[in-house]
Structures are given as structure tokens and as C-alpha cells.
Amino acid sequence: MVAPGFVVVGSGPAGLTAAETFRARHPKIPVRVIASDPAMPYAKPPLSKAYLCGRNSKLDLHSAAWFTKHDIQLHRGITVEHIDLEGREVITAGGRRHPYWHLVLACGAAPVxxxxxxxxxxxxxxxxxxxxxxxxxxxxxxxxxxxxxxxxxxxxxxxxxxxxxxxxxxxxxxxxxxxxxxxxxxxxxxxxxxxxxxxxxxxxxxxxxxxxxxxxxxxxxxxxxxxxxATGVRPDARLAAAAGLDTAHGRVVVDERMHTSAPNVYAAGDMALAYNVTAQHRVPSEHWHDATEQGRIAGLAAAGCPAAWSAVPEFSCVIGEHTMTYRGWGSGYEASSIEEDCDGFTVTYRCGDEIVGVLRVS
Ligand SMILES: Cc1cc2nc3c(=O)[nH]c(=O)nc-3n(C[C@H](O)[C@H](O)[C@H](O)COP(=O)(O)OP(=O)(O)OC[C@H]3O[C@@H](n4cnc5c(N)ncnc54)[C@H](O)[C@@H]3O)c2cc1C
Missing domain, CATH: 3.50.50.60 (FAD/NAD(P)-binding domain)
Structure with a gap:
């Protein structure tokens, strides 16, 4: 039986950042990342941009040597099939049990x-x-x-x-x-x-x-x-829902510290519906930057440090020669206005008098 520790399900930005953040605060506690993806952790945004366009692009987030140096065990190509909340264990294919003190779920989203x-x-x-x-x-x-x-x-x-x-x-x-x-x-x-x-x-x-x-x-x-x-993605909250964690709109409900309805269990990234203290309500997000930030907060909270999700969601996208950058709540708008300039245009989205999002295209 392995020693309990900080266990993360998922090697995307949320899971990896949670592991890295926790490790930086607790050098002695075992940290394990378990991911069904067999690849070394990589950046997803370039997959539909530079990488698919055939250009050289750095995808690796960390090398194998980095994991060794930081004493983070990375189990690739292994799927977590159940979570036993009572026993504080996750169970992988073949029935292997991994006990945890703190668990971070960062299972991302699956294509529709x-x-x-x-x-x-x-x-x-x-x-x-x-x-x-x-x-x-x-x-x-x-x-x-x-x-x-x-x-x-x-x-x-x-x-x-x-x-x-x-x-x-x-x-x-x-x-x-x-x-x-x-x-x-x-x-x-x-x-x-x-x-x-x-x-x-x-x-x-x-x-x-x-x-x-x-x-x-x-x-x-x-x-x-x-x-x-490219028909969209669905947050992957199946594992969490089957374990009995609170979910809403297909996502795991968490507070501003990424804490779920179960003791010592956190969820972050695409699968989470997290409370944002700036918005003062829960905000769904499926963006790289937000997943990284939520992972950082989960890692800090599990380590016993103060942390709360307050950042405004943001992402960028590349279509041909153009870059689109959006910052906002992404939850609909009542009116929008476009301003042209010599490099492109900016769209401001409003609900009443309040600006709820800004899109820049250049
Ligand atoms: C092609 C592409 C382009 C994108 N471009 C952009 C962009 O330009 N800007 C932007 O902001 N966002 C972009 N995104 C979205 C962004 O990548 C995601 O929001 C982000 O990866 C979510 O991070 P995550 O950690 O929540 O989940 P993911 O990165 O999806 O990682 C989920 C992890 O969980 C693992 N997992 C799932 N279930 C299990 C299980 N049962 N057991 C073990 N492991 C499990 C998976 O193997 C994986 O390691 C893009 C996504 C894609 C696919």
C-alpha cells in the first residue's frame, strides 16, 4: 500500500499547476499526478494553431527530469475509475487503490x-x-x-x-x-x-x-x-458525480478555494463550476489561463494557504493572420459596440451600463 499524500487526477494545466503549487509549500508530502492521457504533459492551445499549421511549436510543459527534481510522481496512461470518499482513496483500472489526504480533480472536458x-x-x-x-x-x-x-x-x-x-x-x-x-x-x-x-x-x-x-x-x-x-466539449464530471460530489450544469460545484462538497477534495479547470469573488457568482470557464489559475488556487488551499479565485476569465485564439483576445464573463450580453482602428477592431459587450466583456481582434 502506498503512503497517502496529495493526489491529482489529470495532467492538464489545472492538475499540473495544483501539484506544482502544493509541492512548493510542502516538500516532504508525497505528490502524485494520475492521468489517462499517455503523453507527457503538453500545452493544448498550440494544437489547433502553430502545431496543426505544421510550424515548430514547443508543447511540453515539463520534462521527465523536472518531475524527478520536484519529486512529483507522474502516472501516465492510467484512468481513475472510482473515488471512495469515505475511505479517501481513488481506484484506478485493475483495482489499484491510491490513498489521499488531499485530492484535486482536474479531469477537463471531453469532445461532444x-x-x-x-x-x-x-x-x-x-x-x-x-x-x-x-x-x-x-x-x-x-x-x-x-x-x-x-x-x-x-x-x-x-x-x-x-x-x-x-x-x-x-x-x-x-x-x-x-x-x-x-x-x-x-x-x-x-x-x-x-x-x-x-x-x-x-x-x-x-x-x-x-x-x-x-x-x-x-x-x-x-x-x-x-x-x-469540432462540435464542442462537455465538462467531464462523471467521476465526481458518481462519487456523490455536488454537481450543477454538468460541472463540479466548488467554492472560491476550489473546494468541493466533500472534505479535502478540490476540483479545478474545465470540469469545475467555481465561485468567482469578483463576479460574486459561479462562473464556468473552459480556458487555459483560468484552468492554470484554478489549479494554483486548489494547490494553495490544500496546502493551507489563503487563496480565492478573483481573476476575470480570458483567452486568445488565432485565425489565419488574426489574433482574437477576449476578457470577460462570457455569460451573455444585452448590447455590443464595435470600434475600428488601423490594426483591427475592439468589441465591448454590456449588460445595462456594466461592461461584461471586451474582444480585441487584430
Ligand atoms: C485544440 C485545443 C485548443 C485550445 N486552445 C485554447 C486557447 O487558445 N486558449 C485557451 O484559453 N484555451 C484553449 N483550449 C482549452 C484549454 O486547453 C482547456 O481549457 C484546458 O486544457 C483545461 O485544462 P484542464 O486542466 O481543466 O483539463 P485538460 O487540459 O483537458 O486535462 C484533463 C486531464 O484529465 C485527465 N483525465 C480525465 N479523466 C480522467 C480519469 N478518469 N482518470 C485519469 N485522468 C483523467 C486527462 O487525461 C487529462 O490529463 C484549447 C483546447 C484544445 C483541445
Whole structure:
């Protein structure tokens, strides 16, 4: 039986930062990170940007030597199947039990499956392994269809087009990123995509995927050697919900210190619905920077240090030559205004008199 310690489920930014932060405060307590992903921990944002575009990009977050130096055990390719809250253990495949004093859940989010005939053949883009497969497939493809007009769909489509693949982006909204940023921004993003060589077909749903084409509900088909599914992600709170932790809207409910409804159990990152002290309510977030910050707070709280989530969520995205940077609560708006300048434009989102988000595109 291994000694109990600080156990983290997940090697993404939330899990890794929690482990690193806790270790910095407690050099003697065992720290273990258990992750189903077999890869060394890596940065996800470049997967749909520089890496997919075929450019050199540094993905590794830490080397094996770093883990040894900081005495953090990293168990890769191992899935946690149950949490025993009473016994304070997590149980991995094969029934191996890992006792904990403090547990941080950082399971991230999983892609929403494309549930149409042949949908399994569409490639997802969530992990390093997915990105490797996609990059290889792009080399052998003349045409591609990307399904989903969100940020990752737009990024992936512009990269594939830059690689010389005739790329079509298909989405149910009339313009890309419409749900998040509105029609006016969506029209500009459609133009950016078109300038990058991407054909956009909006207001349509995919009804089937085959080896050579994608069928649309308009009755037409689009040729595709390669199909990418970018239909969004779902927070992965299954493990936590099965253990009996409080959840809401598919996420684990945590306070401003990332503490869940169970003693000594924390959750951070995409899977968490955390209380933000600036917003004064719980804010869902699926961004790298926020996952890192929430992991830091979970690590500090578990180490007995004061910490509270107060940062305003933020992220950036790259479509062709353009960078979009957003800072805000991301929870809808009543009005928006656009200001042009020589480098691009800025959109301010408001609820009443209050600014709830700012998007900069340059
Ligand atoms: C292609 C791509 C591009 C992105 N681009 C951006 C961007 O430009 N800007 C931005 O802000 N955000 C971006 N994101 C989102 C960002 O990467 C996520 O918000 C962030 O990774 C969430 O971190 P996390 O630690 O919560 O979870 P993740 O990074 O998803 O890590 C989850 C971890 O949990 C492990 N796990 C899950 N279940 C189990 C289990 N049962 N047992 C053991 N291990 C388990 C997984 O193996 C993984 O290690 C992008 C995401 C993707 C996929």
C-alpha cells in the first residue's frame, strides 16, 4: 500500500499547476499526478494553431527530469475509475487503490460526439494524439470538412487551408462564433476565414459522414478526404458525480478555494463550476489561463494557504493572420459596440451600463 499524500487526477494545466503549487509549500508530502492521457504533459492551445499549421511549436510543459527534481510522481496512461470518499482513496483500472489526504480533480472536458451516421469517422481535436493523427491525415488529403463554427473549428479550418487542403467549415449558425460573439463579429470572422482560403457554409447541419464526403441537411454533399469534428466539449464530471460530489450544469460545484462538497477534495479547470469573488457568482470557464489559475488556487488551499479565485476569465485564439483576445464573463450580453482602428477592431459587450466583456481582434 502506498503512503497517502496529495493526489491529482489529470495532467492538464489545472492538475499540473495544483501539484506544482502544493509541492512548493510542502516538500516532504508525497505528490502524485494520475492521468489517462499517455503523453507527457503538453500545452493544448498550440494544437489547433502553430502545431496543426505544421510550424515548430514547443508543447511540453515539463520534462521527465523536472518531475524527478520536484519529486512529483507522474502516472501516465492510467484512468481513475472510482473515488471512495469515505475511505479517501481513488481506484484506478485493475483495482489499484491510491490513498489521499488531499485530492484535486482536474479531469477537463471531453469532445461532444458527432451523432450522425458515420460520425465516428470524423477526427476529434482534443489531445496531442488527436493532433498528431490530424496533422498526418492532412498530409494525405486534398479536401477537408471541419464541422463546428466555434473557435477551435475556425482555427483548425484556417490551418488546414494554410496547408493547401481545400477546406470547408460547416456550422448550424449563419456565421462562425455567432453564439459567443454575435453576428457582427461572426461576419468579420467569416471574412477572415475566407481570406485564409476557407469556404464557410452556415445555417446547415451535417446529416452523415462517409469516406469521401459529408452530407448536409440541405440535400447537398461536400467532398472530404478528411473530416474534423469540432462540435464542442462537455465538462467531464462523471467521476465526481458518481462519487456523490455536488454537481450543477454538468460541472463540479466548488467554492472560491476550489473546494468541493466533500472534505479535502478540490476540483479545478474545465470540469469545475467555481465561485468567482469578483463576479460574486459561479462562473464556468473552459480556458487555459483560468484552468492554470484554478489549479494554483486548489494547490494553495490544500496546502493551507489563503487563496480565492478573483481573476476575470480570458483567452486568445488565432485565425489565419488574426489574433482574437477576449476578457470577460462570457455569460451573455444585452448590447455590443464595435470600434475600428488601423490594426483591427475592439468589441465591448454590456449588460445595462456594466461592461461584461471586451474582444480585441487584430
Ligand atoms: C485544440 C485545443 C485548443 C485550445 N486552445 C485554447 C486557447 O487558445 N486558449 C485557451 O484559453 N484555451 C484553449 N483550449 C482549452 C484549454 O486547453 C482547456 O481549457 C484546458 O486544457 C483545461 O485544462 P484542464 O486542466 O481543466 O483539463 P485538460 O487540459 O483537458 O486535462 C484533463 C486531464 O484529465 C485527465 N483525465 C480525465 N479523466 C480522467 C480519469 N478518469 N482518470 C485519469 N485522468 C483523467 C486527462 O487525461 C487529462 O490529463 C484549447 C483546447 C484544445 C483541445
Amino acid at each position: 460526439p458527432l451523432s450522425v451516421p458515420g460520425g465516428d469517422a470524423a477526427l476529434p481535436l482534443r489531445s496531442f494524439a488527436d493532433a498528431v493523427v490530424l496533422r498526418m491525415a492532412a498530409k494525405n488529403s486534398d479536401s477537408a470538412v471541419v464541422i463546428g463554427g466555434g473557435l477551435i473549428g475556425c482555427e483548425a479550418a484556417s490551418c488546414l487551408a494554410a496547408l493547401g487542403v481545400a477546406t470547408t467549415l460547416v456550422a448550424p449558425e449563419s456565421v462562425p462564433v455567432q453564439r459567443r460573439f454575435g453576428s457582427e463579429v461572426g461576419e468579420r470572422v467569416a471574412k477572415m476565414l475566407s481570406n485564409s482560403g476557407v469556404r464557410f457554409i452556415g445555417g446547415t447541419r451535417v446529416t452523415a459522414v462517409s469516406d469521401t464526403e459529408v452530407a448536409l441537411d440541405t440535400g447537398t454533399t461536400v467532398p472530404a478526404d478528411l473530416v474534423v469534428s
